Amino acid sequence: VDHCGDGVKPWPGAIDWHTIITLSGLMLLTKGVELSGYFDVLGRKMTRRFHTERQLAMFLVLAAAVLSTFLTNDVALFIVVPLTITLKKLCAIPVNRLIIFEALAVNAGSLLTPVGNPQNILLWGRSGLTFAEFSGQMAPLAVMMMLTLLLLCWFCFPGRALQYHTGTRSPQWQPRLVWSCLALYVVFLTALELRQELWGLVLVAAGFIVLARRVIVSVDWTLLLVFMAMFIDVHLLTQLPALQGVFNQVGALSHLGLWLTAIGLSQVISNVPSTILLLNYVPASTLLAWAVNIGGFGLLPGSLANLIALRMANDRRIWWRFHFYSLPMLAWAALVGYGLLQLMP
Template sequence: MHRLLLIPARIAARLRQDELLLILLLLCVGFTLLHPSAVTSYPQLVDWPTIAALAGLLLLTTGLEESGFLQHAAFHVVTRMHTERHLALLLVGVSALLATVLTNDIALFIVVPLTLGLHGMAQLPTARLVIFEALAVNAGSVLTPMGNPQNLFLWHRSGESFGRFVAEMAPLAAILLGTLALFTCVAFPARRIDTHEDIAPPPLGRRLLWVSLALYPVFLLLLDAHQPWLGLALVSAVFLVAFRAVVREVDWALIVVFMLMFIDLRLVAELPAVRDAVAAIGLHDPQRLYAAGVLASQLISNVPAAILLAEHSDQWRVIAWAVNVGGFGFLIGSLANLIALRLLGDRRAWLGFHFWSLPFLAVVATLVWLWLFVARGGA
């Protein structure tokens, strides 16, 4: 009985520590109070395959982290990089490259834990590195259909070939990555990295490492075959049998955050006022469509924005460019931003993220507009 009484107190304490979870929960409660009968439709708003994929990835990355592998990798990175700028450019480049083939979310689950492992080895601006990794995966993911969810949705909707889609998105990727490289050089000085005197690679749990690494490609193949639940079942069974302690270390609250995000953001996108406003903008004009995509992403995130705009316009290329640009700026612009800061676990980083992301949005939104409507003479 005493333990049961402690559960509400633990939940309340968790909500006080996790502002994002609290905000999403309160928003969901608000929608429920306004339309109680809509509660039964909430499960249909959640993208359950994405939830299954996220849960499997959390298990696998937690396994890698608990094995000590990421800390080992961090040790070798930090001992070979001479300046903060070199290290930042390396991590930004790796993040962008991984995002083109593994999606932006998966890239973060690999790179951010590795970056956090650097914290105990050298005096580094870890939060700023993670912020730029979030920018990097958003920039790198624009190139391919599998890079992010909005690209995958618009690619299927467009009917274009894989190669044609990549060719259409390549100029945008070049603009974003080139600008990000300049921002990275400004944000990180050419200051020598000072490693701690007692730095040494941590112990390595080889059995847990090899099992986690072996499961990774199998899980990704199952995701590619549109079998996320089978992949989650496989990974969960292995960890529950062989590494139950890893299951307890997973940040399961992140799953709840994503479920609430799907519900809240889709409810916002379906509000009559939102849909009427979108319909009244005049989306037949490519410049208005571009502006609407960037701005809508700042309000409801870029995936719901892509879905909403695609219902009012068949100009998939302009929508794709707009919502990918809209992934920068405010934190809610892209789910990848939320994942990165969630993995970082530093609430103060919210301000730091916007310090860099908002100017980045202003610059790239202008450059992309010039490319689309001035240099190219229109979309």
């Protein structure tokens, strides 16, 4: 009797393969740049330019936020976090604290544009707004969150001079691999635009098989399994008869009720699945867009970017420390965000 087959069949359909394939390509490309040694060169140039821990932290936080507005929050982390880890070889810096702030920065920065993160891509598609109109509705929240983060950054990183490690040799790097990664990046982005992401991934993988096979082996493929499990979990949640009745009530909620529901749901099942779920019952309003983006702060599952950043840090202690900064950020954003929303026309 094939009882298992019935339950397993819909699982591949529950996974958003576009997201998984896109992530695979981006992970390969950034790992290629990392293994080329270019981050070492960039890190060396940067540490010469910044004299204090605070200057370096402010720069990295701003860089993460700006990159995330156009390259999406995940890609921004794939660039900034390896660079931060490289900097540790050159000078004494609080690497975990920097990575936590970078995770918060990509959540704050990426909410500005329709292409900053997956939930905005989804909301933008449903809202019928132009690129500029969507960015306009998100701008007050983005400005408020970035100012808060930079202020917090100022207090959390001291103005003490950076201590350089002596005897670090000038880094060896492979220009050919860096240029190849850039060329493959353009190919991959073009493939994404043309909705041919699978062919894009095949081309990128083929490129690395020819150029540097160690890139394919070095990628943290288990991260993709985490994402797949998340999609399946959400799918199974929505299938529970007990919850279907609850979800049908969402359309009748007050503004404050929907605000708290979207933020709360994001804390438990992450903000992208929450958006997918809630759009079945409510329109893609400014309130929903703000709420699911604020839901990326707080608990670890709030945003996939949190998982990516902390996993790349490769240090157990960071998982607890993250909440020390992220939970107050959530409370502040939920409170001030709702106030700002009332002031908007």
